[in-house]
Amino acid sequence: MPRRHDSWDSNVSDRTLGHKTRARMCPLYVAGLIGPGDRKSVQPMAARASGVGYDQLHHFVAAGVWDSAPLEAALLKEADRLVGDDAGFLVIDDTALPKKGRHSIGVAPQYASSLGKTANCQSLVSLTLASREVPVMVGLRLFLPENWTNDPERMARAGVPKDRQTALTKPEIAIEEIDRVIASGARFGCVLADSGYGSSGPFRQALSERGLLWAVGLSRRQNVYPADVALIFPIAKTGKPRKYHIPDQPPVSAEALLAEGKWQRVSWRRGTKGRLTCLFTARRVRVADGHKHRMINNRMQCMPGDEVWLVGERRSTGEQKYYVSNLPADATIKTLAATIKARRVCEQAHQQLKEELGLDHFEGRSWTGLHRHALMTMIAYAFLQSRRLKAAGRKKKNLRTATTTKHAGHQASDPRPLRTTSTPTMSSL
Structure with missing residues (x-):
């Protein structure tokens, strides 16, 4: 070597x-x-x-x-x-x-x-x-x-x-x-x-x-919260008062959250056959991967984690892929796309x-x-x-x-x- x-x-x-x-x-x-x-x-x-x-x-x-x-x-x-x-x-x-x-x-x-x-x-x-x-x-x-x-x-x-x-x-x-x-x-x-x-x-x-930056794939079924989710103390009519906060809105799947997003064509680099492009959309979210709490309806629900980027990719074949990244909040969608697609080199x-x-x-x-x-x-x-x-x-x-x-x-x-x-x-x- x-x-x-x-x-x-x-x-x-x-x-x-x-x-x-x-x-x-x-x-x-x-x-x-x-x-x-x-x-x-x-x-x-x-x-x-x-x-x-x-x-x-x-x-x-x-x-x-x-x-x-x-x-x-x-x-x-x-x-x-x-x-x-x-x-x-x-x-x-x-x-x-x-x-x-x-x-x-x-x-x-x-x-x-x-x-x-x-x-x-x-x-x-x-x-x-x-x-x-x-x-x-x-x-x-x-x-x-x-x-x-x-x-x-x-x-x-x-x-x-x-x-x-x-x-x-x-x-x-x-x-x-x-x-x-x-x-x-x-x-x-x-x-x-x-x-x-x-x-x-x-x-x-x-x-x-x-302390690492990361950009990784994510299941389309993964539950996420919008970035503006708030934690509240619900007031119960009966029983003991709650000891822990809960989200003020329910989580939804990554696929559902980005379904109505603004998709735009992004070119991240030049390949051997020209510019590489695809449709992308991105939104700040909190992934539902925190500690679990029992909700009022007796169901277990994961609390919001740290704020991150949720990114969707729509390929020419119709296939859709989802990613999550802790790149800075001011990262552009082109930066997000170029970072995500760099994985293909392996x-x-x-x-x-x-x-x-x-x-x-x-x-x-x-x-x-x-x-x-x-x-x-x-x-x-x-x-x-x-x-x-x-x-x-x-x-x-x-x-x-x-x-x-x-x-x-x-x-x-x-x-x-x-x-x-x-x-x-x-x-x-």
Whole structure:
């Protein structure tokens, strides 16, 4: 992975892996992922490589005794160098790895967003650091469904660490990973996520508690209050007086509140086929995700939370999406739209990690092997992104000297294949 002047300190692998043989395996594994060949599992990579056997490569990724944390820290440092920006984004999503059988760690019938259906697969929570439409993946953590977390023996056979043998939701995993990114010092300005995460009140509240800006998807059924909702003490004709305030108006669904909104066409950036536009509307609201109170009619109702933006998007297909964000109250609808749509950059990263770097090709069954393979694919991806950014910088410089620089920077965000003519060596990893 390049560092300054397109080189990653040649001693990084020695320092982080603590053994010369393991330090040699790391760049060989990454080179196998980047190199030619359609299949990026251990056996075909070893067959294509020179000077390394299948047993050595398999032992390195699946059974070797080494700590991945220093390499994860080095990846975060490099990602920050490439795309870290106080105006950038940290995108939370998940990606599915289809699998047959039931023995591979975490595999179960579960919804796979990339397939648009429930399928037998592994599901990983992903974190992508991005700016200027350039993504660098920095985190992939496996989600364990209930049929795994309820079976300690099964987890032990798959090598799940003791501290990971607990049931965690995807939003909870995401918060753990966000804390790791924050601790690394990597720079970003706003957290983005789809409704699978954004519909979780505890997830949004955890982001706010950390002082983070966020813009996340929301279920159309989520109850919200208008921003001007007031809390009152109703006066009951009989019985004891109420101890707590209640809202002076009932909540309604996000969909219902925005149904009569003023929709306007917004363009947020230029794409490869012209300006990207869609219909948007926005309104200040308070999401009904506060503590619960029993109302006069004996029904439980969530109290209003903090004031935020509720945003609706109406696509040309007729599909409508809803989002909520704690961006400042004076944010324009164009700013809201551009922030929300920046999340799509992670889909490009998921696609390229799978199609070009073999993220979903790992054939082992263990927790350790899967996470190490995922880490190697992220290192390979960051290396290739650094090469593309450097090439884009050269092109931009040449265009400056020749003519206008109007569109010189578009090369960096072009989702073309990530192939490079050179393979990483110890001096570049």
